[in-house]
Amino acid sequence: MKAKFLVPLFLFLLLVGFLGFGLSLNPREVPSPLIDKPAPDFTLARLDNPEQTLALADMKGQVWLLNVWASWCVACRQEHPVLVALAKRKEVPLVGLNYKEVRGDGGIDMRKVAAENELPMAIERARGWLQSHGDPYDVSILDINGRVGIDFGVYGVPETFLIDKQGVIRHKHIGPITPDALRDTILPKVAALKAES
Amino acid sequence: MRRFLLACGLSLFALVAHANTAEPVAPDQALEERVMALSHKLRCLVCQNQSIAESDADLAVDLRGQVREQLSAGKNEDEIADYMVARYGDFVLYEPPMRGSTLLLWLGPLVLAVVGIGVLMLRLSRRNKESAPVLNEAQRAKARALLEKDDNNGTQA
Numbered sequence: 001m002k003a004k005f006l007v008p009l010f011l012f013l014l015l016v017g018f019l020g021f022g023l024s025l026n027p028r029e030v031p032s033p034l035i036d037k038p039a040p041d042f043t044l045a046r047l048d049n050p051e052q053t054l055a056l057a058d059m060k061g062q063v064w065l066l067n068v069w070a071s072w073c074v075a076c077r078q079e080h081p082v083l084v085a086l087a088k089r090k091e092v093p094l095v096g097l098n099y100k101e102v103r104g105d106g107g108i109d110m111r112k113v114a115a116e117n118e119l120p121m122a123i124e125r126a127r128g129w130l131q132s133h134g135d136p137y138d139v140s141i142l143d144i145n146g147r148v149g150i151d152f153g154v155y156g157v158p159e160t161f162l163i164d165k166q167g168v169i170r171h172k173h174i175g176p177i178t179p180d181a182l183r184d185t186i187l188p189k190v191a192a193l194k195a196e197s
Numbered sequence: 198m199r200r201f202l203l204a205c206g207l208s209l210f211a212l213v214a215h216a217n218t219a220e221p222v223a224p225d226q227a228l229e230e231r232v233m234a235l236s237h238k239l240r241c242l243v244c245q246n247q248s249i250a251e252s253d254a255d256l257a258v259d260l261r262g263q264v265r266e267q268l269s270a271g272k273n274e275d276e277i278a279d280y281m282v283a284r285y286g287d288f289v290l291y292e293p294p295m296r297g298s299t300l301l302l303w304l305g306p307l308v309l310a311v312v313g314i315g316v317l318m319l320r321l322s323r324r325n326k327e328s329a330p331v332l333n334e335a336q337r338a339k340a341r342a343l344l345e346k347d348d349n350n351g352t353q354a
Contacts, residue, residue, distance in 0.1 A: 027245065030242060033286040033287075150260070153284040
């Protein structure tokens with residue numbers, strides 16, 4: 001046992017290893033319990049025509065992406081060009097879930113917004129934003145009060161869900177989609193899911 | 198300067214007043230207490246180190262609203278906790294549930310304590326067994342000589 005004096009050094013290196021691993025993790029990324037579970041059901045008004053609704057069942061049989069966005073969301077601007085480029089490739093339908101367009105905006109005092117004005121305001125703001133930044137979505141739907149967002153476990157916009165033909169959530173991307181994440185993770189998963197019967 | 202300080206003070210007060218009036222409160226005091234009790238056990242996913250009772254993040258306000266709504270609809274605390282876990286995972290619970298993946302978390306400190314006390318007791322009993330070394334006559338003489346020499350040094354200095 002001549003090497004006994006090395007024991008504290010070994011323990012120290014072990015600790016450094018654990019701490020180093022801890023540093024590489026992102027505490028903001030909380031794994032979703034919804035992965036591999038059926039997507040929560042929803043029926044929401046469409047942004048292009050609020051008289052009509054889109055429901056989860058309407059997307060059955062397709063592999064598709066649900067992207068949570070809002071015009072007040074700063075990080076959404078960062079990922080927006082990536083989405084616009086994705087839409088041009090027409091590989092996967094992209095549905096936009098417009099999340100709490102009016103009441104989510106910290107700059108708006110909701111006590112000054114009459115209840116009946118919230119929906120028209122949301123539509124105007126969301127459409128305006130898509131007009132000036134480009135509209136990558138096949139369809140956007142309006143989650144005015146954020147209830148569908150809660151069902152999807154949304155806690156930070158933007159978030160993106162990959163949903164398969166059976167309506168099961170297969171992947172969740174938290175935060176803005178980077179070109180790398182799109183190329184290395186999301187698109188390969190889309191291709192694999194499309195190949196599934 | 199005085200006017201400036203007054204302005205600062207007043208604007209601070211305005212902020213506080215705003216925060217106090219921001220949220221509609223259920224009129225029922227007993228219900229509100231249950232809402233807050235449960236909210237203290239649920240983590241805010243935006244701020245992570247605050248419960249949804251303490252946080253003023255948008256999501257925390259929404260989730261408090263959910264808790265209030267579901268409690269008044271007659272659901273109990275466990276059902277609402279399950280509702281939150283189904284959406285946000287075990288991470289929303291400040292007290293993680295006991296299961297295979299959290300066993301180390303729950304039992305780790307106990308295991309460490311048992312191992313620590315075990316090692317300590319082993320060492321102590323080993324030390325007690327070690328008796329003082331027995332010296333022969335020559336060694337004793339050498340020791341005595343060393344001690345005396347030391348004494349002399351002491352008096353010289």
